[in-house]
Amino acid sequence: MRDVYIVGIGMSKWGEVWQQSLRDLHTDAALKAIENAGVDHIDGMYTGCMTGGMFIGQEHLASLLTDYMGMSGIPAVRVEAACASGGMAIRAAFIEIASGMSDIVMASGVEKMTDCSGEEATQALAAAADQEYEVFHGATFPGLYALMANAHMAKYGTTRDMLSAVAVKNHHNGSMNPVAQYPFKVSMDQVANSVMVADPLHILDCSPITDGAAAAILCTKEVAKATGKPYIKILGSGAGTDTIQLSQRADLTTIKAATIAADSAFKMAGKTIKDMQFAEVHDCFSIAEIMVAESIGKFEPGKAGPAILNGETALDGAFPMNPSGGLKSKGHPVGATGVAQIAEVYKQLTGQAENGRQIPNSPKIGMTQNMGGSGGSSVVHIMEVA
Amino acid sequence: MTMFSSRNWREYPQRYRREASKFTKSGKVYFPKRLVDPETGDREQETVVLPDTGKIVTYTVVRIAPAQWGDEGPYALAIVELEDGTKVFGQMTDCNIDEVKIGLEVRLEFRRVQSEAAHGVLSYAHKFVPKWY
Numbered sequence: 023m024r025d026v027y028i029v030g031i032g033m034s035k036w037g038e039v040w041q042q043s044l045r046d047l048h049t050d051a052a053l054k055a056i057e058n059a060g061v062d063h064i065d066g067m068y069t070g071c072m073t074g075g076m077f078i079g080q081e082h083l084a085s086l087l088t089d090y091m092g093m094s095g096i097p098a099v100r101v102e103a104a105c106a107s108g109g110m111a112i113r114a115a116f117i118e119i120a121s122g123m124s125d126i127v128m129a130s131g132v133e134k135m136t137d138c139s140g141e142e143a144t145q146a147l148a149a150a151a152d153q154e155y156e157v158f159h160g161a162t163f164p165g166l167y168a169l170m171a172n173a174h175m176a177k178y179g180t181t182r183d184m185l186s187a188v189a190v191k192n193h194h195n196g197s198m199n200p201v202a203q204y205p206f207k208v209s210m211d212q213v214a215n216s217v218m219v220a221d222p223l224h225i226l227d228c229s230p231i232t233d234g235a236a237a238a239i240l241c242t243k244e245v246a247k248a249t250g251k252p253y254i255k256i257l258g259s260g261a262g263t264d265t266i267q268l269s270q271r272a273d274l275t276t277i278k279a280a281t282i283a284a285d286s287a288f289k290m291a292g293k294t295i296k297d298m299q300f301a302e303v304h305d306c307f308s309i310a311e312i313m314v315a316e317s318i319g320k321f322e323p324g325k326a327g328p329a330i331l332n333g334e335t336a337l338d339g340a341f342p343m344n345p346s347g348g349l350k351s352k353g354h355p356v357g358a359t360g361v362a363q364i365a366e367v368y369k370q371l372t373g374q375a376e377n378g379r380q381i382p383n384s385p386k387i388g389m390t391q392n393m394g395g396s397g398g399s400s401v402v403h404i405m406e407v408a
Numbered sequence: 409m410t411m412f413s414s415r416n417w418r419e420y421p422q423r424y425r426r427e428a429s430k431f432t433k434s435g436k437v438y439f440p441k442r443l444v445d446p447e448t449g450d451r452e453q454e455t456v457v458l459p460d461t462g463k464i465v466t467y468t469v470v471r472i473a474p475a476q477w478g479d480e481g482p483y484a485l486a487i488v489e490l491e492d493g494t495k496v497f498g499q500m501t502d503c504n505i506d507e508v509k510i511g512l513e514v515r516l517e518f519r520r521v522q523s524e525a526a527h528g529v530l531s532y533a534h535k536f537v538p539k540w541y
Contacts, residue, residue, distance in 0.1 A: 155440060159485065159497060159498045159521060159533070160476075160477045160499050162470055165468050165485055168468035169487060171468075172466045173465065173466040217472075218471045219472050220471060221471070222468075223468075268487065268497065269487040269496060274466055
């Protein structure tokens with residue numbers, strides 16, 4: 023297996039971007055990544071998108087998108103694993119370079135979520151749950167994570183303050199991120215007093231609906247060196263699956279797919295969680311960040327909530343989580359999220375995080391964890407300064 | 409989600425009769441039915457009917473409901489562990505949502521879950537009611 027590097031990233035505007043279509047958002051991020059990397063071509067492209075078909079009625083995305091990038095002809099395919107589509111696109115590009123098949127591959131992600139009604143968007147997102155045995159009974163995504171939250175609170179004594187602390191921290195970080203959809207700070211009281219969506223989750227426990235795209239250029243060491251641009255090394259890639267129907271899991275208080283993905287990525291990297299200096303994790307809901315932090319082994323079960331509340335995962339804490347602002351503040355264009363996590367790690371490891379968002383003392387190694395649905399799939403990447 | 413009649417009809421054994429798979433080697437019961445035991449790979453199975461009582465292992469109250477259930481919101485959802493250890497998901501009904509809690513004993517009743525106006529399909533399945541109701 024060949025070593026794989028990341029040599030450039032690009033992000034479109036994130037938010038309710040009414041001026042730009044799905045193809046425009048993607049083209050913007052893709053061309054920025056190519057320019058940022060300083061490469062003159064790409065050999066192929068993997069694009070994460072959860073459901074262009076349900077959001078805007080557009081499938082067959084990879085051909086459309088390469089055409090609008092002015093690169094029609096290159097092999098390209100769309101990758102789907104619900105909200106983990108972006109991370110899986112990174113993994114697909116990683117495999118293509120590691121295998122020796124290509125030298126420069128783009129991994130991108132895109133979702134256009136505001137060209138439909140809120141009702142249609144909810145329906146599209148619900149497609150990541152079991153249609154016949156969850157959605158049929160009236161399940162919503164906040165509802166599914168709320169089921170996990172109540173189970174976690176009952177088992178470990180996780181509190182409202184611990185959930186609120188996730189949102190407060192991530193909004194604080196996101197307030198310094200120039201692409202964030204909601205770059206403002208929120209207080210503990212604001213989170214706790216915001217509208218209840220599905221008990222115990224309030225609206226400020228939830229990530230938003232977002233338009234956006236992100237792209238990264240993966241390549242060999244030779245290519246990375248030749249560009250003269252800063253680059254990082256992908257040490258490990260791991261993915262895992264679990265039942266998509268929540269009720270069929272043995273333990274509702276942990277994300278098994280994330281544990282499998284992390285263990286596999288650590289094994290490939292020859293590292294452990296103790297070696298990690300920070301993480302970008304999938305905080306689609308506040309409870310998700312707590313459960314993921316435990317599932318990847320950073321904290322014992324039941325200990326992540328108190329640690330987050332105590333500031334251990336703040337930007338200047340012992341183990342910063344979601345320096346980008348996470349899905350909560352940065353936004354969550356589902357297919358793009360996993361790629362944007364990689365983009366943040368690239369910025370942090372190359373010292374390019376903007377506006378005071380840079381983690382102190384130049385971190386050398388970090389990880390991403392991206393999740394599909396209520397935890398039916400997960401993908402983890404470990405990256406190091408090259 | 410648009411529910412065509414064939415799609416609804418295929419689910420009758422599970423939704424109308426609570427039929428589940430019991431695999432020979434492991435003795436494990438899965439709902440809904442499946443072709444392979446995920447633990448052992450066993451394909452030999454018999455059809456069993458799930459018990460109709462159990463208790464709530466976790467729940468939520470959906471306050472912002474999809475349009476389909478707009479008129480019924482807020483409503484409670486729960487994962488219930490049945491007496492045989494099988495877990496099933498569904499909606500609570502005939503109860504005060506403030507009384508729904510972990511450990512609450514419930515009964516599965518056959519109720520209308522959805523009425524899909526565009527195609528006129530009425531979909532029935534279990535809903536949970538408090539056992540004392």
